[in-house]
Amino acid sequence: MYFSPEMALGFLVFFLFLGSSLELETTQAFNVPKKCEEDTNAFLWELKQERPQEYAVRMYDAFGKMGSDVEGGNVNQPGSRQQCQSAHGSTFSGQYCQVFLQQETVHYFVGICLPDSCREEDVEMLVLYGRLQFGQTSLIPPFPSILVNQSTQALMMTHCLSNSVSPDALDVTCLFVCCIMVMIPLAATLFTAIIRWQRNREVSPSLESSPINTSLNLYGTLKSNGSSGSERTSDEKDSTSHTPLCFPRSCVNWCLQVFSLQNTSQGVLSTSSSIPGGGYSCLNGIRVLSLLWIMCGHSTQFSVMYNLDNKKNWEKAVKSSPLYVIAFAGPVFLAVDSFLLLGGLLSARSLLNSINRADGTLSISLVASYLLNRIKRIQPLHLFILCLTTGLTSLVRGGPYWFQIMETMADCKTYWWGNVLLIINLLTSSQPCIPWAWYLSLDFQCYATTPLLLYFYKLNRGVFVAVAGGLMLMTIASGAITTALLQLPVFQPSSVFHLNYGLHYYVKPYTRYGPFLIGILTGIYLTTKKDQVLKKKWQAALGWFCCLSVMAVVVGLAYVLQEEPTSLSLPHALYQGLHRPLWALAVTWIIVACEEGYGGFIKSFLSLGFWLPLSNISFACYLSHPIFIIIYIGLQETPIHYTDLNFMYMFLGHVVLTLAVSYVLTVLIEKPFLLKYSRT
Numbered sequence: 001m002y003f004s005p006e007m008a009l010g011f012l013v014f015f016l017f018l019g020s021s022l023e024l025e026t027t028q029a030f031n032v033p034k035k036c037e038e039d040t041n042a043f044l045w046e047l048k049q050e051r052p053q054e055y056a057v058r059m060y061d062a063f064g065k066m067g068s069d070v071e072g073g074n075v076n077q078p079g080s081r082q083q084c085q086s087a088h089g090s091t092f093s094g095q096y097c098q099v100f101l102q103q104e105t106v107h108y109f110v111g112i113c114l115p116d117s118c119r120e121e122d123v124e125m126l127v128l129y130g131r132l133q134f135g136q137t138s139l140i141p142p143f144p145s146i147l148v149n150q151s152t153q154a155l156m157m158t159h160c161l162s163n164s165v166s167p168d169a170l171d172v173t174c175l176f177v178c179c180i181m182v183m184i185p186l187a188a189t190l191f192t193a194i195i196r197w198q199r200n201r202e203v204s205p206s207l208e209s210s211p212i213n214t215s216l217n218l219y220g221t222l223k224s225n226g227s228s229g230s231e232r233t234s235d236e237k238d239s240t241s242h243t244p245l246c247f248p249r250s251c252v253n254w255c256l257q258v259f260s261l262q263n264t265s266q267g268v269l270s271t272s273s274s275i276p277g278g279g280y281s282c283l284n285g286i287r288v289l290s291l292l293w294i295m296c297g298h299s300t301q302f303s304v305m306y307n308l309d310n311k312k313n314w315e316k317a318v319k320s321s322p323l324y325v326i327a328f329a330g331p332v333f334l335a336v337d338s339f340l341l342l343g344g345l346l347s348a349r350s351l352l353n354s355i356n357r358a359d360g361t362l363s364i365s366l367v368a369s370y371l372l373n374r375i376k377r378i379q380p381l382h383l384f385i386l387c388l389t390t391g392l393t394s395l396v397r398g399g400p401y402w403f404q405i406m407e408t409m410a411d412c413k414t415y416w417w418g419n420v421l422l423i424i425n426l427l428t429s430s431q432p433c434i435p436w437a438w439y440l441s442l443d444f445q446c447y448a449t450t451p452l453l454l455y456f457y458k459l460n461r462g463v464f465v466a467v468a469g470g471l472m473l474m475t476i477a478s479g480a481i482t483t484a485l486l487q488l489p490v491f492q493p494s495s496v497f498h499l500n501y502g503l504h505y506y507v508k509p510y511t512r513y514g515p516f517l518i519g520i521l522t523g524i525y526l527t528t529k530k531d532q533v534l535k536k537k538w539q540a541a542l543g544w545f546c547c548l549s550v551m552a553v554v555v556g557l558a559y560v561l562q563e564e565p566t567s568l569s570l571p572h573a574l575y576q577g578l579h580r581p582l583w584a585l586a587v588t589w590i591i592v593a594c595e596e597g598y599g600g601f602i603k604s605f606l607s608l609g610f611w612l613p614l615s616n617i618s619f620a621c622y623l624s625h626p627i628f629i630i631i632y633i634g635l636q637e638t639p640i641h642y643t644d645l646n647f648m649y650m651f652l653g654h655v656v657l658t659l660a661v662s663y664v665l666t667v668l669i670e671k672p673f674l675l676k677y678s679r680t
Helices: 005-018 023-029 034-047 054-061 082-083 121-135 169-201 206-210 209-219 234-239 248-259 284-304 311-320 320-328 330-357 365-393 402-409 411-422 435-447 450-459 461-486 498-506 509-528 537-560 570-595 600-606 611-616 616-635 644-671
Strands: 094-103 106-115 153-160
Touching: 034 054, 034 106, 054 082, 054 094, 054 106, 082 094, 082 106, 094 121, 094 461, 106 121, 121 153, 153 206, 169 248, 169 365, 206 435, 284 330, 284 402, 284 570, 284 600, 284 611, 284 616, 284 644, 330 365, 330 435, 330 450, 330 509, 330 537, 330 570, 365 402, 365 411, 365 435, 365 450, 365 616, 365 644, 402 616, 411 435, 435 509, 435 616, 450 509, 461 509, 461 570, 498 509, 509 570, 537 570, 570 600, 611 616, 616 644
Parallel strands: none
Antiparallel strands: 094 106, 094 153
């Protein structure tokens, strides 16, 4: 779409006025630098020619224009950053700037292209001056009154995007750390491949006792002295999870064992379950389906937040029917509660098994080892993603919407330590570093409570019940009271833009602890039970009816209570306090029913071997998938138009790319830096 004649005339009149005899007086009054003035005049003079040079045509054509469907939300006029910055005159290049405006209740930005000798404050003065001199005919004409009642524009700010990338010291440091973390496993892989190649070249039996063969025995590739890895003593097996004493040769062998891809890639894509102690196979399906639900929600959420051109139409669609449960609506975040439930279940089982191996004693050293293992499990890949994201955002030359991504990541250079200490969800920043990592902080904080609860469980069952009940009441009351006092919504998409919802409710441990606590209770039951709780089919049928009914009510009530309350609302408060624990109880029933033989086709589906390799890389998928989404959105030169088909294709594309890269991250970063030494 091109400028209308009136808009083009206003644009040219404005700049021609700057080039008239009054130009010097005007630019001096507004302190426009001489270089900016001369380059702007040269650009405008070129536009007056019968055949303007290519650079002037490019700059002119790069200006943002008003599109259709303004009422549906298509208010931004991004123009073309790429086209603007590709324009090169004899003494200057095109500089893409965004002018942020408000007209009535409509906030929007317009992309303009000016010489790169003009600073942001110069551009702002030129825009202001044009409106002051020519009223409605200006550099950036307002929306017509037929679309927006108030025709007066208010200039909020001006932002110019650099023509070149300029990483600072922190960006370089982050990228350097990423390179080191990648190079260590690759080097170990190369050395292991060389050693194996040398061994395969040797055919003499006398080499069985050579140093090379011995070193390979230490990480389980050959037999040693006629014995295989399967003939180790129980003491040797127990010691394999610890780092060996690092004498020169054993240190090298340990590094090769731990970091080489020949070892870390084993079993990742296997479809055969290898869960210690057996059971819980249905968890793989629940975990992967919850992950896909979250990825679907993020694919939609980020588009809506950043560059959707028909946001109002999307909001109307997702609020109208529960069939949009898989889109970015309130229920999509119930998948996070499923993850918290699984985390509590597995943490209780893991620690109980460790206590049983330690003769029933919960010692300080055991708790320290439990927490350290959790840190080793999540932090290497978490910090790698943190460094990668921080470094990449400074190198990528995004499109007109990239500034929003940069704003989201800006706090990484201020609050990165919150990610390192796993307390990012407790900070008051409205834009936490890599926002999706809040879950890791919450997850670890919940994990830290498991030893305390199991201590009370071992100490006195009555005390344990009182503590667990008190914690459940606390988390329900916290969610309800916070919702009532702050008048929070319970239904997305409204809460996407509700700052208090994220800061004071969504990421806090005291409002989200309920599902994790239910997971701990479920883990204790499944680990210590001596008999099944389900003995007859009617019990199972009743349980399934209640489970599915609860899920339907939790999802359906979100649509009943979709309006944001304007005063204290008891229904909103009760729903917000209860719906997450209720969802967790419903998922708990699915797990218990499947484990006790009453899962039917649902157990068969959730226990398919197909889910296991996806479950193995699910942690990397969760951490990496938002990177692909935000880079895809940030590189767009035009806004994204919402249709079900467009969003489905976008979601499937993100899934395929995420799965491929997540496998690499799992075997290259996550598994090596667990530092597990085993002789298999």
